[in-house]
Amino acid sequence: MKVWIDISNAPHVRFFKDVIKYLEAEGEDVIVTARQFGDIHKLMEMYDIDFISVGKHGVSLYDKLRESTERVYNLVDIINGEKVDVALSKHSIELPRISFGLGIPSLYVLDNEHALAANKLTLPLCDRIITPKIIDMWKLMKFGADPNTIISYDGTSELMHFKSFEYNDNVFDDLNLELKHPKTILMRPEPSLASYLNTDCRKSVLSPIVDELKNVANILILPRFKEQAEIFEGIENVSILKPPVDTSSIIKKSDLVIGAGGTMNREAAILQTPVISCYPGETLSVDQYYINKGLMFRSIDTDEVIEKALDLIVKPHEEIDVKTDDLFQVIIDNLYDLAKNGK
Template identity: 65%
Template sequence: MVRLKIWIDITNAPHVRFFRDVITHFQDEGEDVIITARKFGDIHRLMDLFGFEFTSIGKHGVTLDEKLIESTRRAYELSKFISEEKPDVGLSKHSIELPRVTFGLGIPSVYVLDNEHALAANRLTLPLCDHIIMPEVIDLWDIMKTGGDPNVITRYRGTSEIIHFQNFEYNENIFEDLGLKLEREKTILMRPEPSLASYLDADCHESVLTPIVEILKDYANILIIPRFKEQADIFRGYDNVTIIRPPVDTFSLMKRCDLVIGAGGTMNREAALLGTPVISCYPGKPLSVDKFYIENGLMVRSTDVDEIVNTALRLLVSEKKAKEIKTDDLFRIIVESVYAAADNE
């Protein structure tokens, strides 16, 4: 039996958990898995936490010109690395560089998509992808407008976060294991906005969560998982506010908390799947994948501070009620798509 060589590129911290079970599956099947990862956020720490060997190539740019320079440099370095490795297929989730490198080297690629608002990234990548996997809730026309070929798209029910819980085991003692000293009965977990993302115009030294924290800290314990040091600095010095430094078992943390208030996306959707009440205060235009949870009654969205606070106080005294939603087996879709892409080489 011929051993398949699969290249997986990791460019954002949530993608580590997204691909964790996919990587393990391919390795258990005897395939040769090559992992590259850029230096950004908690990517390297999470890779080490899960015990994955990887090659660090490139880093994230902050300003527009830095993004262009770093992405160009990373594509160059990846091109040299991958031309020597000669993988049979490439797999990524919103990697800017993988589709460009695989296309240039004639390697088939599988691309996982869940953000139709990342216009610049989508225009740079989608026209070059051999296979695209995306939620059916995203309007196909939005993807076609940025160059995605509808003939190579596989759509599924649900969102990408459903794959994160493939082998999740809840640790109900997560608060104790983290040594948290919580004075109040209720606990809220918060996640600031993705200030450094190209699709969001935001200042990394400020956060939409600040006025929310200032009020709710008097009613509940506040746990905050910042994306980078500047965000952590915003919330230092507040009474009853604890900064959680990744990597930690965020799934157990979300499930144990009484409420999640997030100005991002991934953690909100994960919490919704875990049955924890969620308020999204993402400052940009809502993604279709967020609308999926809102329409299914698993998430509330608002950018009004008073409304968020009042909703939070109501949810804190309400009983948690997990709601089932029908989703497809995204794990199986990805695995089968990788093998199909390699067979069609």
């Protein structure tokens, strides 16, 4: 079986790494393509994944359209002669369009019902869509998804990040961090360059939170790009992490996570590290999943976030038992079935 996997965002590397390793161990032929964006290439090298670099990210709407169009053009030439049996992606714009055009069965993983442009461009073209049960199927149908293609599971996509996770309790020492306070808070700025979030990449909702909490805890910032790192440079008790790093161990080692994005917040919830979401957009269903289970607190009120943070670093929540489906097996089973049956 020949499988094509396209990776378009940094968290997707961790999502697919175990799928790639499993398929290769089974003797399957795996073609991995990845665009140049954020830390994708560094993470691919860190996890020793062979890949073909194709295209890059666009910032403005014009740039996004132009880069995506050029990426489709270049990917078609690569994939056309490969005789691919099945294609797999997570929120890739280009893979479903190419797979549909070349008649390749495609499996699509979705966890953001608010990505309006991406969902309209992809969902009507996918043969199967794997999505968390918490996401309303009717919302996906409004984007053109065939309800017969939707496969729901209990949990969120971040479960995949921990299939082969080995915790490094010495991660802070390995990073040579200067930690003056007994408590440590990891923070992740908002995804300012994403098409679904209209924010200034040179500002962050975390700034006033950092200013207040730096006096009571060590602050670790994991920026998404250079401009975000510059926001927090030179601030006392603030350490800026330079990716790629072992984010999973850092999350588990930290006393609290405050995130203005999504992925890291949900990773913290899975690892049962107290987490506060101050994501400036509309609440995602996958975040609500962990909020409902008492594993995540959400607020966009700065004072409320600070108050809750002070409470959680002193009195973290008790461990909560959460039962989920085996997403890895759901993906593998559907890949093989699609390759065999085509639909």
